[in-house]
Amino acid sequence: MATSHQTLDAPLPLDGSVASATSATSPKPAGAPATAWPTGFVAALAWGAFGALTWRWPNKVAGFSDWAYTEELGIAVLVAAAALLVVALTGGYAGPLRGVRQSLRHAGPWLVALPLVFAAWEILTAKTALLPTPFFAPPQALIEVYVDDWRRLGDSALNTLKLLGFGVAYGGVAGFLIGVSIGWSRRIGYWVHPVLRVLGPLPSTALLPLTFYFFPSSYSAAVFLIALATAFPVAVLTWSGVASVNKSYYDVARTMGASEAFLVLRVAIPAALPQVFVGLFMGLGASFSVLVTAEMMGVKSGLGWYLTWAQGWASYVNMYAALIVMALLFSGVITLLFAVRDRALSWQKGTVKW
Numbered sequence: 640m641a642t643s644h645q646t647l648d649a650p651l652p653l654d655g656s657v658a659s660a661t662s663a664t665s666p667k668p669a670g671a672p673a674t675a676w677p678t679g680f681v682a683a684l685a686w687g688a689f690g691a692l693t694w695r696w697p698n699k700v701a702g703f704s705d706w707a708y709t710e711e712l713g714i715a716v717l718v719a720a721a722a723l724l725v726v727a728l729t730g731g732y733a734g735p736l737r738g739v740r741q742s743l744r745h746a747g748p749w750l751v752a753l754p755l756v757f758a759a760w761e762i763l764t765a766k767t768a769l770l771p772t773p774f775f776a777p778p779q780a781l782i783e784v785y786v787d788d789w790r791r792l793g794d795s796a797l798n799t800l801k802l803l804g805f806g807v808a809y810g811g812v813a814g815f816l817i818g819v820s821i822g823w824s825r826r827i828g829y830w831v832h833p834v835l836r837v838l839g840p841l842p843s844t845a846l847l848p849l850t851f852y853f854f855p856s857s858y859s860a861a862v863f864l865i866a867l868a869t870a871f872p873v874a875v876l877t878w879s880g881v882a883s884v885n886k887s888y889y890d891v892a893r894t895m896g897a898s899e900a901f902l903v904l905r906v907a908i909p910a911a912l913p914q915v916f917v918g919l920f921m922g923l924g925a926s927f928s929v930l931v932t933a934e935m936m937g938v939k940s941g942l943g944w945y946l947t948w949a950q951g952w953a954s955y956v957n958m959y960a961a962l963i964v965m966a967l968l969f970s971g972v973i974t975l976l977f978a979v980r981d982r983a984l985s986w987q988k989g990t991v992k993w
Contacts, residue, residue, distance in 0.1 A: 676740055678747035679727030683720050685754040690716030693761055693779075701768040708779040708786075709765065716754075723750070776956040784960040791945070792957075796964055798940040802858070803930055803972070806865025810926070811919060814870035818877025818918070822911070823903055828878075839871040843929045847936055857937030861930070868929040869922035876918030880911025916980045923976065927969050942968070 694713025698705050726740050743750065757778055763769045765777035785792070817835070821828040843864045850860035888906050897906075934943025942965045949957035 676727040676744070676747075678751065679723060679740065679743065682747065682750035682754070683724035683727055685751050685758075686716055686720035686723060689754040689758040689761070690714070690720055692758060692766070696766050698765045698777075699768045701772050706765050706777055706779050706783075708782045709777075712779045712782060773953055773955050776959065780956045781960050781963070784957050788957060788960075792961065792964060795940060795942050795945040795961070796968060799930065799934065799942045799965075799968065802861060802934070802938065802941060803865065803926065805862045806930070807869050807923065807926055809862065810866030810869025810922060811873055813866065814873030814918065814922065815877050815915060817870070818874040818879075818915075819881055819903065819908065819911075821874070822878040822881025823907060835871070835874060839875065843868040843925070844932050847933070851937055857933075857939070861933035861938050864929050864933055865926045868925040869919075872921035872925065873915065873918035876914045876921070877911060880914030881907045883914075884910045912984060916976070916984070919976060920973070923973065931965075 690713045692713075693716060694710055698709055723743075726736050726743065729736060761777050764772075764775050765779070817831060821831055821835070846864065846867070847860075850863055851857060854860040854863060884907050888910065889902055892902055892906055930941075931943040931946070934941035935947045938944060942961050945961045946958055949955070949961060
């Protein structure tokens with residue numbers, strides 16, 4: 640025990656050895672920046688390898704001309720890889736780069752996987768021509784389409800957005816009103832519900848010949864078909880939401896003197912809003928397919944028309960470029976609806992799970 644007491648009471652050395660050992664073994668503070676980002680470093684190497692093989696590996700010419708923008712793509716990717724390397728190595732210390740690194744950290748695995756996919760795509764098309772032209776093209780061919788045909792592609796995208804906006808707006812409003820009416824009034828539900836059950840599941844594209852005959856133009860027919868595809872899921876989910884509202888909410892409101900209009904506008908509809916947005920999401924998914932089909936069949940503008948035009952000229956590169964624009968466009972619309980839903984249902988945050 641004496642020895643133990645002597646050891647505990649012995650003075651600490653003043654040369655800093657104990658302090659250095661303690662600092663080496665103690666954990667870092669929670670807010671201390673990391674010295675490097677390993678995933679970002681690997682991603683930078685992967686992008687650099689993709690840029691180097693794109694720039695320095697000669698293309699295998701299949702046809703009458705070489706692929707344009709090959710050198711430009713390789714240099715641009717190498718510059719991006721160098722910037723990513725700087726962020727991965729110094730983002731823990733530099734102020735502005737630290738925020739960039741925090742933003743990219745969640746996408747780290749994707750930043751590693753994407754250059755590998757692009758490299759395989761480049762090798763199979765431009766470098767070895769294992770995938771035959773014109774059915775397949777390398778990534779730089781898409782750049783050529785966006786640079787040379789951006790005006791026609793952009794005009795098609797705007798026309799698609801316009802057509803989609805009209806159809807979804809009309810269908811969403813109509814479906815919402817029908818769903819609220821059915822869910823609130825048994826008398827209206829008696830007449831409308833059977834019609835909804837029979838005609839609702841019918842694919843909107845099956846009505847293309849009839850709509851092109853009855854409507855004055857193919858554009859108005861396309862708007863009607865998109866609205867029809869949107870209205871059915873919105874009506875069904877709105878009806879379900881209104882019908883499933885807890886009856887005690889109505890009883891409490893009635894005891895406080897609430898009118899029928901108040902019960903509908905301030906009790907039933909707010910409680911059914913989560914279901915309404917589910918119907919809107921489902922209606923958007925259905926409207927996308929109807930939109931493209933209508934543009935291919937009759938509308939003389941839009942991305943669906945652009946796909947048909949590109950296929951007619953055997954310009955598959957233009958078709959792939961339009962498909963990418965279409966995917967980004969539709970994804971942006973879904974993201975916008977998510978933002979609207981979060982704003983509209985902010986008062987239900989924490990109680991509704993998505």
